[in-house]
Amino acid sequence: MIYTEIKGTGSYVPSRVLTNEDMSKIVDTNDEWIVSRTGIKERHVVTDEYTIDLAEHASKKALEDANVDPKDVDLVIVATVTPDNAFPGIAQLLQKRLGLNEVMCFDVNAACSGFLYVLNIADKMIKSGAYKTALIVGAETLTRLTDWSDRNTCVLFGDAAGAMVIGTSETNKIKDVICGSKSDDEGMLICKGVDTKDPHVNAVSTQDHIHMNGREVFKFATRIMPQTIKDLMERNNMELDDLNYIVAHQANARIIDKAARDLKYPMDKMFMNIQKYGNTSAASVPLAIDEAIKEKKLKKGDLFATVAFGGGFTWGGALIEL
Numbered sequence: 001m002i003y004t005e006i007k008g009t010g011s012y013v014p015s016r017v018l019t020n021e022d023m024s025k026i027v028d029t030n031d032e033w034i035v036s037r038t039g040i041k042e043r044h045v046v047t048d049e050y051t052i053d054l055a056e057h058a059s060k061k062a063l064e065d066a067n068v069d070p071k072d073v074d075l076v077i078v079a080t081v082t083p084d085n086a087f088p089g090i091a092q093l094l095q096k097r098l099g100l101n102e103v104m105c106f107d108v109n110a111a112c113s114g115f116l117y118v119l120n121i122a123d124k125m126i127k128s129g130a131y132k133t134a135l136i137v138g139a140e141t142l143t144r145l146t147d148w149s150d151r152n153t154c155v156l157f158g159d160a161a162g163a164m165v166i167g168t169s170e171t172n173k174i175k176d177v178i179c180g181s182k183s184d185d186e187g188m189l190i191c192k193g194v195d196t197k198d199p200h201v202n203a204v205s206t207q208d209h210i211h212m213n214g215r216e217v218f219k220f221a222t223r224i225m226p227q228t229i230k231d232l233m234e235r236n237n238m239e240l241d242d243l244n245y246i247v248a249h250q251a252n253a254r255i256i257d258k259a260a261r262d263l264k265y266p267m268d269k270m271f272m273n274i275q276k277y278g279n280t281s282a283a284s285v286p287l288a289i290d291e292a293i294k295e296k297k298l299k300k301g302d303l304f305a306t307v308a309f310g311g312g313f314t315w316g317g318a319l320i321e322l
C-alpha cells in the first residue's frame with residue numbers, strides 16, 4: 001500500500017489591493033453591502049502579471065517549503081480557468097520557469113473546485129506507484145474575466161495562486177479525496193468560450209465575462225459543502241469532533257457560516273481569509289491551507305477537512321493529516 005502526504009505549501013498574491021472603497025468608485029456599491037453580504041473587505045488584483053507569474057511564485061515557495069529539488073518532481077498539475085493561452089498550458093510553462101525535467105505536466109478546469117480535482121488526480125497517480133512527487137497548483141487571474149460594470153459579480157473576485165508538493169509517505173496522511181459534478185446546463189455560473197466563427201468572414205473573437213445567478217449558486221453551495229464534509233466523515237468512520245479544523249473554499253463568509261451551522265461545527269474552527277482576498281477560484285483552497293499552516297492554525301499531526309464548490313457545477317473534499 002502506497003501512502004501520501006503534504007510535503008510543503010506556498011502561495012502568492014499580486015501586490016495591488018482594491019478595497020471596497022475603491023470598488024465603490026467603479027460600480028454603485030459600498031463597504032457595508034459588500035462586508036455584510038460576503039465578508040470581503042479587499043482583494044488583490046493583477047496589473048502586469050499573468051496566471052503563470054502567480055503560479056511560478058507560489059510553486060517556488062512550496063518547493064522550498066517542502067525542501068524538494070525541482071528535478072525530483074515527476075508530475076505537475078495546475079487547476080485554472082484562467083490559463084494565459086489555450087495552449088501551451090500553465091503546467092507546461094511552469095516546467096521551464098522552475099527548471100523541471102521533461103515530466104508529465106497538464107492543466108485541469110474544474111472552476112473553484114479545481115484544486116480538489118488536481119489533489120485527487122495527483123494523489124491517485126502517486127498511490128498507483130507510477131509517480132512519487134507531484135507539484136499541484138491552483139492559479140487564477142479571474143479579474144481578467146470580470147465584468148467591471150456588473151456590481152453583482154465584480155466585487156467578489158480576486159487574483160492569487162496556491163501550490164502544494166505532495167509525495168509518498170510512510171503513514172496514511174492524505175486519507176481521502178472525493179470529487180463530483182452536476183451539469184449547470186442552465187448557466188447559473190458561466191463564462192462562455194469563443195463563438196463559432198464563419199471562416200469566410202474574418203470575425204474578431206471577443207472575450208465573454210462571468211455571469212452568475214448568485215442566489216442559485218448560494219443554494220447549491222450551502223447544500224453541497226456540508227454534504228461533502230458529512231460524506232468524508234462517513235466514508236472514513238470519523239466524527240466531526242475528530243477534526244482540528246475545516247478549510248473551506250472562500251467564496252462568501254455567509255456560505256461558510258451556514259455550512260458550519262448546518263454541521264453544528266464551531267465557527268472558530270472554520271478557516272477564514274476571504275476578507276483579504278475575495279474569491280480567488282482554484283487558488284482559494286491552497287492559499288487558505290498555506291495561510292492556515294503559516295499562521296499555525298494547522299499544525300503537524302492535525303487532522304483537517306477541506307471542501308470546495310464551483311462552476312460546472314463541481315465540488316470536492318479531502319481529509320488530510322498534516
Ligand code: UT7
Pocket residue numbers: 028029030033034037038112151152153155212213214215217218221251252279281309310311
Ligand atoms: O465560487 C463560486 C462563485 N460564486 C458564489 O459563491 C456566489 C454565491 N452567491 C452569493 O455569494 C450571493 O448570492 C451574492 C453575494 C452574490 C449576492 O448576495 P444576495 O444576498 O444573494 O443578494 P441578491 O443577489 O439577492 O441582491 C440583493 C440586492 C439586489 O438589489 P434589489 O434587487 O434587492 O434592489 C442587488 O441588486 O443587492 C443588490 N446588489 C448590490 N448592492 C450593492 C447586488 N450586488 C451589489 C453590490 N453592491 N455589489
